[in-house]
Amino acid sequence: MRQLATNAVSCKGDPEERMANIKDIAAYCGVGVSTVSRVLNNHPDVSASTRAKVLDAASALHYVPNSSARDLAGNQADAIGLVVRGAENPFFTGVIRAIERSCAQAGLTMVLSQIRAGADEMAAAAGLALSKRLLGIIMLGGRYDYTREEALALGVPFVCCTFTNHFGDLDRAEFSSVSINDKAEAYCATKLLIEQGHERIAVLLDSVSDRSISERRYKGYCEALSDAGIPLDEGLVLETGDFTMEAAYRRCQQFLEERRDLTAIFAVADSMAIAAMKALSDAGLSVPQDCSIIAIDGIDMSLYTVPTLTTLAQPQATLGEEAVRILVEVLGGAAHAHVRLETTLRPGGTVGRAY
Amino acid sequence: MRQLATNAVSCKGDPEERMANIKDIAAYCGVGVSTVSRVLNNHPDVSASTRAKVLDAASALHYVPNSSARDLAGNQADAIGLVVRGAENPFFTGVIRAIERSCAQAGLTMVLSQIRAGADEMAAAAGLALSKRLLGIIMLGGRYDYTREEALALGVPFVCCTFTNHFGDLDRAEFSSVSINDKAEAYCATKLLIEQGHERIAVLLDSVSDRSISERRYKGYCEALSDAGIPLDEGLVLETGDFTMEAAYRRCQQFLEERRDLTAIFAVADSMAIAAMKALSDAGLSVPQDCSIIAIDGIDMSLYTVPTLTTLAQPQATLGEEAVRILVEVLGGAAHAHVRLETTLRPGGTVGRAY
Numbered sequence: 001m002r003q004l005a006t007n008a009v010s011c012k013g014d015p016e017e018r019m020a021n022i023k024d025i026a027a028y029c030g031v032g033v034s035t036v037s038r039v040l041n042n043h044p045d046v047s048a049s050t051r052a053k054v055l056d057a058a059s060a061l062h063y064v065p066n067s068s069a070r071d072l073a074g075n076q077a078d079a080i081g082l083v084v085r086g087a088e089n090p091f092f093t094g095v096i097r098a099i100e101r102s103c104a105q106a107g108l109t110m111v112l113s114q115i116r117a118g119a120d121e122m123a124a125a126a127g128l129a130l131s132k133r134l135l136g137i138i139m140l141g142g143r144y145d146y147t148r149e150e151a152l153a154l155g156v157p158f159v160c161c162t163f164t165n166h167f168g169d170l171d172r173a174e175f176s177s178v179s180i181n182d183k184a185e186a187y188c189a190t191k192l193l194i195e196q197g198h199e200r201i202a203v204l205l206d207s208v209s210d211r212s213i214s215e216r217r218y219k220g221y222c223e224a225l226s227d228a229g230i231p232l233d234e235g236l237v238l239e240t241g242d243f244t245m246e247a248a249y250r251r252c253q254q255f256l257e258e259r260r261d262l263t264a265i266f267a268v269a270d271s272m273a274i275a276a277m278k279a280l281s282d283a284g285l286s287v288p289q290d291c292s293i294i295a296i297d298g299i300d301m302s303l304y305t306v307p308t309l310t311t312l313a314q315p316q317a318t319l320g321e322e323a324v325r326i327l328v329e330v331l332g333g334a335a336h337a338h339v340r341l342e343t344t345l346r347p348g349g350t351v352g353r354a355y
Numbered sequence: 356m357r358q359l360a361t362n363a364v365s366c367k368g369d370p371e372e373r374m375a376n377i378k379d380i381a382a383y384c385g386v387g388v389s390t391v392s393r394v395l396n397n398h399p400d401v402s403a404s405t406r407a408k409v410l411d412a413a414s415a416l417h418y419v420p421n422s423s424a425r426d427l428a429g430n431q432a433d434a435i436g437l438v439v440r441g442a443e444n445p446f447f448t449g450v451i452r453a454i455e456r457s458c459a460q461a462g463l464t465m466v467l468s469q470i471r472a473g474a475d476e477m478a479a480a481a482g483l484a485l486s487k488r489l490l491g492i493i494m495l496g497g498r499y500d501y502t503r504e505e506a507l508a509l510g511v512p513f514v515c516c517t518f519t520n521h522f523g524d525l526d527r528a529e530f531s532s533v534s535i536n537d538k539a540e541a542y543c544a545t546k547l548l549i550e551q552g553h554e555r556i557a558v559l560l561d562s563v564s565d566r567s568i569s570e571r572r573y574k575g576y577c578e579a580l581s582d583a584g585i586p587l588d589e590g591l592v593l594e595t596g597d598f599t600m601e602a603a604y605r606r607c608q609q610f611l612e613e614r615r616d617l618t619a620i621f622a623v624a625d626s627m628a629i630a631a632m633k634a635l636s637d638a639g640l641s642v643p644q645d646c647s648i649i650a651i652d653g654i655d656m657s658l659y660t661v662p663t664l665t666t667l668a669q670p671q672a673t674l675g676e677e678a679v680r681i682l683v684e685v686l687g688g689a690a691h692a693h694v695r696l697e698t699t700l701r702p703g704g705t706v707g708r709a710y
Contacts, residue, residue, distance in 0.1 A: 087452050088655070090445060097442050100469050109487055112467040114455045132464055245659055271656075278659040300443070301626075301656055304600055304633040 028057045039149075055148050079109040080327060081134045083125045085141040086117035086243055090271055091297045091316070092140055095162065098320025099138060106328050108135075117141075117243050122150040129156045136327045139163075145211045146170050157330045161323040162314070164338070167211050176336040178322040180296075182213050185312055185343050186220025189294050190266050192310075192345075194228045197354035198264040198292060201225070202236040204252065204276055205268040206243055217268045217296065236262060240272070248272035252279035263291060263354045270297035270311055277305060277350070288352035298346055307349030315341050383412045394504075410503050434464040435682060436489045438480045440496040441472035441598055445626055446652045446671070447495055450517065453675025454493060461683050463490075472496075472598050477505040484511045491682045494518075500566045501525050512685045516678040517669070519693070522566050531691040533677040535651075537568050540667055540698050541575025544649050545621050547665075547700075549583045552709035553619040553647060556580070557591040559607065559631055560623040561598055572623045572651065591617060595627070603627035607634035618646060618709045625652035625666050632660060632705070643707035653701055662704030670696050 026033045031050060038046050039054040046054075082099055084092055096112075103110040111132050115124050121142045129137055137158040145167035151158070151174055160177040193201050203221045206214035218237075225232055238255055240247040248267070256279060267273035273295035277287055285291055287307060295302070298313020322339050330336055381388045386405060393401050394409040401409075437454055439447055451467075458465040466487050470479050476497045484492055492513040500522035506513070506529055515532040548556050558576045561569035573592075580587055593610055595602040603622070611634060622628035628650035635646055642648055642662060650657070653668020673696055681692050 087455075088448070090448070090656070093443070093445070093448065097469055100442075100467060104468070109466055111464055112455060113459070114452055245655060249659065274656070274659050278661060278663075281661045300600060301445070301629070304604065304629050306633060306636045306661060308633075 025054060025057045029053050055152065078107060079111055079132060079134050081111045081113060081125060081128045081132065081137045083121050083128065083137060083139050083142075084112065084114045085119065085121040085139070087114035088117070089141065089243060089269070090299045090301060091269065091314070092162075094299075094316030095140060095320040098317040099140070099161070099324055102321050102324035106324060108324075108328070122146060122154065125158065126150075126153045126155070129154055135331055138323045138327060140323075143211050144168065144213075144216065146175070148174070151175060157327065157336070159323045159327045159330075162319055163213060166216060172338060173336055176323075176326045176330060176338060178319050178326065178339045178341065180314055180341055180343055182216035183220040183223070185296055186217035186266070186268070187224045188220075188343075189296055189312055190221045190224035191228075192351065193264045193266060193292060193294060194224060194230070196264075196292065196351060199230050199354070200233070200236065200262045201230075201264045201266060202238055202255070202262045203266050203268070204238045204240065204248060204272050207239050207241065208237060214268055221266055235259070238265075243269060243272065245271050245275040248275035249279050252276045253282065256280070256283040256285070260285070264351075265291060265293045267293065267295040270295045270299045270302045270309060273309055273311070273350075274302060274305055277309070287350050289355070292352050292354075293350045296343065298343070302348070303346075305348075305350075310348040310351045311346050312343035313346045314343050380409060380412045384408050410507070433462060434466055434487060434489050436466045436468060436480065436483045436487065436492045438476050438483065438492060438494050438497075439467065439469045440474065440476040440494070442469035443472070444496065444598060444624070445654045445656060446624065446669070447517075449654075449671030450495060450675040453672040454495070454516070454679055457676050457679035461679060463679075463683070477501060477509065480513065481505075481508045481510065484509055490686055493678045493682060495678075498566050499523065499568075499571065501530070503529070506530060512682065512691070514678045514682045514685075517674055518568065521571060527693060528691055531678075531681045531685060531693060533674050533681065533694045533696065535669055535696055535698055537571035538575040538578070540651055541572035541621070541623070542579045543575075543698075544651055544667055545576045545579035546583075547706065548619045548621060548647060548649060549579060549585070551619075551647065551706060554585050554709070555588070555591065555617045556585075556619045556621060557593055557610070557617045558621050558623070559593045559595065559603060559627050562594050562596065563592060569623055576621055590614070593620075598624060598627065600626050600630035603630035604634050607631045608637065611635070611638040611640070615640070619706075620646060620648045622648065622650040625650045625654045625657045625664060628664055628666070628705075629657060629660055632664070642705050644710070647706045647709075649706055651698065653698070657703070658701075660703075660705075665703040665706045666701050667698035668701045669698050 022033055022036050026036045036054050039051050100110055113124055113128050115121060121139055125137045134156055136156045138161050139158060140161045142163055144163055144165055146165050148170055151170055158175055162179055164177045164179045205218055208218045209215055222232055238251050240251045265276055267276055273293050276293060280287055280291055287293055295309060295311045298311050302309035302311055318341055326337050377388055377391050381391045391409050394406050455465055468479055468483050470476060476494055480492045489511055491511050493516050494513060495516045497518055499518055499520055501520050502523060503525055506525055513530055517534055519532040519534045560573055563573045564570055577587055593606050595606045620631055622631055628648050631648060632642055635642055640646055649665050651667045653666050657664035657666055677694050685691055
């Protein structure tokens with residue numbers, strides 16, 4: 001069922017040109033070095049048109065933030081960074097393993113940095129890239145709204161793994177991505193519940209406006225309801241504030257103390273679904289007799305829940321392998337690419353007919 | 356309840372002396388270079404006494420395997436390696452996070468290498484140390500029987516994290532470790548079941564002779580039975596061949612098709628216990644009414660099983676933090692150290708009275 005749709009976009013310049021510095025940009029734009037500096041450091045006192053001109057030039061000239069980074073780039077010809085945002089997510093385990101294995105096969109050293117789910121992965125990646133003299137970065141989990149300034153500050157090519165830049169203004173030619181279509185997959189999961197007669201379907205997610213997977217998957221949930229003529233009940237939108245099992249459990253527990261007129265839950269992650277199953281059980285409700293549940297991810301653990309979790313499994317190994325393959329190609333001079341993968345329905349025992 | 360018992364041992368020599376080469380060893384021992392080479396490459400045609408003399412000299416002189424490693428040691432003053440054996444083990448997630456965080460705080464780069472559970476971590480570590488010019492290595496999960504030859508081939512200081520070298524001939528002054536007492540903790544887990552009236556207690560483990568945690572924990576299980584006057588029933592020793600949930604599930608499923616006269620299971624890992632709970636459920640048995648279950652680890656996921664898994668929780672963060680702290684101190688010239696941590700009983704709902 002998986003499909004691989006590579007959408008390659010062109011990327012200007014050859015590797016030699018990447019070594020432009022701030023003076024080159026100033027000369028190219030016909031502005032002063034201090035103006036370029038203000039733009040690159042994101043100061044507010046620059047006009048929009050000058051800002052755009054400088055950013056265009058920095059992009060066209062493949063600007064790298066500082067001279068020490070440029071000087072040293074050649075010294076460590078084999079290291080890339082993997083920045084993992086939300087390391088407690090068990091879904092990432094299989095992806096990290098695939099990335100590490102693919103790096104080893106490609107002769108690359110992988111430097112790992114794990115940051116908490118709410119942290120600024122672009123700042124972490126920029127610091128890592130500079131201090132560890134990395135050739136490139138794979139971001140595993142992250143915001144969907146990177147800016148051009150952030151990409152420039154990073155200074156090395158990067159691949160978004162498991163996500164894209166849906167909400168950002170970054171040109172598709174300036175980064176790569178390997179991801180599923182969050183909105184379409186969430187639509188699919190919600191539709192599977194609707195087809196079983198469910199109408200009072202709760203959604204369990206981080207936040208409806210996290211500029212990341214929750215927001216995208218929430219859109220798919222809303223659209224599936226809308227297409228089926230089911231009005232959105234905001235009381236069934238269960239925001240947890242983060243992706244931990246603890247928060248998911250507490251939110252469900254709190255909800256079930258207030259009302260129990262739901263018949264199904266769509267959880268944006270398997271681990272959150274497992275926590276929800278525990279909350280339902282502790283409240284004396286049976287899955288799927290009293291409440292069905294479906295999720296997206298396909299972690300190993302959800303094969304061993306009772307009953308087995310029904311989930312749309314992401315291709316964990318392929319996500320990791322494709323991220324490394326693309327980064328290696330980009331480092332070799334190829335254009336950035338965007339690969340979209342599909343999930344596979346892994347049927348379990350948590351979805352039944354609506355009562 | 357946790358205790359921290361540091362058992363520091365002295366370590367000869369200052370950092371300058373670490374740069375001895377194969378000629379220094381030959382001169383020190385009064386033998387030829389080719390003899391030293393044969394010993395260090397583990398060839399059989401060397402007498403036991405010469406072998407011992409060469410290994411003693413290599414150890415005393417802090418021999419580092421090859422000149423390029425020595426020459427380059429100063430170039431990359433901030434990188435250590437983390438070799439994870441059995442990366443699919445969810446228990447390691449919390450430990451890896453702590454190690455990564457502690458490395459960042461200490462200004463160290465962490466280079467990650469994940470290998471499968473059955474792979475040779477010492478060979479992987481030696482290759483990594485040399486090719487990535489690492490200062491030291493943390494081994495996460497591994498055999499308990501390293502030899503002096505393996506330690507010498509590694510060429511950099513190493514810390515065993517979550518295990519020790521119980522079965523090996525390595526001198527305690529030549530490596531560090533942070534671990535629990537596997538045998539004592541397994542004894543404790545089994546005794547908890549016995550105190551609830553259980554006598555027909557199965558043990559679920561990799562192998563009784565894996566020279567690693569299963570073998571040590573099996574010893575604790577046997578000793579607890581013996582101390583309680585319960586004869587060992589070899590039919591209740593469930594070996595899985597690896598630590599995957601899939602193997603644990605299949606072994607339990609196969610066992611339950613043959614006999615059901617057990618009343619409790621001690622699993623050497625939480626993830627294996629969760630797979631066993633699934634197998635019991637699929638066989639129509641209830642936990643703990645039909646069968647109690649207890650494990651060692653304390654992963655997040657076992658807080659969300661139904662019922663909650665009763666387990667002896669290892670201090671995941673402390674294990675990782677201590678491993679980095681010790682390695683940093685050893686790199687700074689301190690002696691190797693051995694830290695023993697204790698588990699904490701995390702009571703759940705999977706242990707009941709024997710029927």
